[in-house]
Amino acid sequence: MNAFFGSIVGGLRHIGKLTIDGIWRLGFITRFLFALLMASGQSVRRIHLTFRELYFSGVLSLLIITVSGLFVGLVLGLQGYDILQRYGSADAVGVMVALSLLRELGPVIAALLFASRAGSAITAEIGLMKTTEQLKAMDMMAVNPIARVVAPRFWGGVLSMPLLAALFSAMGVFGGWFITVAVIGVDDGAFWSQMQAAVEFRYDVVNGVIKSFVFGAVVSLIAVFEGYDCEPTAEGVSRAITRTVVTSALAILALDFVLTSFMFRGQ
């Protein structure tokens, strides 16, 4: 009996510890974000530092974004055509492809890919710089590593995410067009004109861009934080990379639900 209560108390204690640790970490990451924003002046004044990171995280992800966007579009086209033709509205397949990409799949899948490609690379890079004492060396040279290393990578990620999501959606629309119009034989004019009539700039496009901005900021923050905070060993860096990918994915999907419920409620 005592052992039974003991294990319950132990379990509760464990949950309590996890909760407190989680709250600590949240406080920590908030302070880190604050320090990062305070140290962001240099990312603007020496804009080439930010452009360099924009180039790296953007170019790193270019291939995977292009190819994935294309395949997602092809699948959307096939499924959309299959469902819509039952109701005799195969012409609307362009609308379906474009709206699902702009509102959801573009921002969400691009962000997931960005987290696993560029986010993990950012964590690895900063974590390795920490492990080899490069960040400490910089600090001893009177150069603030948050301003010089962390902030440009953060802003580079924030800026590249909407561009990548847009590229993903564009490739997806092209994939959908290719499979339905060029292969299956849906009417070309109907495909584009229905899409043009149904997609609203403010409601669909802008909301999608807002989503990808939010995802970009969250993924970039998680990536730089995990790198900066990692335990300075080979094992610590590898764990930090895993955490970046897992935490980013959860954060993206949860935030997507929250944002969608505010943005799209069937007016």
Added chain:
Amino acid sequence: MIPAERGAPLVSLRDVRFAYGERSVLRGIDLRVHRGQVVAIMGGSGCGKTTLLRLIGGQLKASSGVVEVDGRDVGKMGRSDLYAMRRRMGMLFQFGALFTDISVFDNVAFPLREHTDLPPSMISDLVLMKLQAVGLRGAASLRPGELSGGMARRVALARAVALDPMLILYDEPFAGLDPISLGIIGQLIRRLNDALGASSVMVTHDVHESLEIVDYIYFVSDGRIVAQGTPDEIRASTDPFVHQFVNAEADGPVPFHYPAAPIDSLLQGGRS
């Protein structure tokens, strides 16, 4: 060659204590570095040598006691004062800590580009001068990954002196080097110090190399200074600790065994 005590010391530590959380590392350190001197701090691995350097550089703050550099209390400095002080300080890290994503040239140019507005041509001249001083002008375009351990250490040295510092800190400059590289680094430390009119603090456990080049030596053990003196005094010393260290004896005042329960308890099967 040893400069007489000229005015106030550049670095002075008075009864400095430091602990990582519960774990007390330094237990009352007193030492002084006079201008122009090269001073060695010696002690076994894990005795707190790196910690001592980071206290001088202001990356850590002493739990009690005073760390003064150029007459100012490092522990009381804010971030901008600390950064102003560090611009006049160079530090050679134990493993070089070169920036691995840029070339040797860019590594040495880094402090110049961050802290001066010099035109690129002048930065280039300065960088090549520093690299020439450490004998690696020909390696300017290599990446840190392409350098041997000794060469990387010399590049890090060139970077540490890029801004002509008043104080240079060396963390185990000899660790892991072959005898030839070791001699080269030793000579460079002395030559750069004298050419720049700087002062140097060198943390090491290499006694023989240090005795050749330094002006004064402190021995640290168990968080305290246990012996000190000029190289000649150290060579002549009868202090058992110094004797153990200089002659590399396994057992002596520094025990071979990490503190443990008596071996008998293990044989009897008890673990605690």
